[in-house]
Amino acid sequence: MKLELASSQMESLGNPTRLRIYRMLVRAGYDGLPVGGLQQKLDIPGSTLSHHCRNLIEAGLMTQERIGTTLVCRANYKAMSALIGYLSDECCADGACEDVREAAKA
Secondary structure, eight states, X not given: OOHHHHHHXXXXXXXXXXXXXXXXXXXXXXXXXXXXXXXXXXXXXXHHHHHHHHHHHHTTSEEEEEETTEEEEEEOHHHHHHHHHXXXXXXXXXXXXXXXXXXXXX
């Protein structure tokens, strides 16, 4: 993963409403949630939800699929895993982690 992509995704999740949306989608699993269900749970106007969804889609964290008349939103788990991996891949690469230091003291 490139720094620019990770930064874009972190910026997208830095908004409280978008973070709420994303966490709801992660909880929903691969079935996702219809836009109407998201709007009802969040109690926000459709235009506001659309704005936040567009941002998450552009960051690659969310997808939408039209099934009949329903627009279903899903978390992009591959992107989520890549971001988490990017953040943790080099953990303690230049020194011991605090957990390791504490275990060594015991």
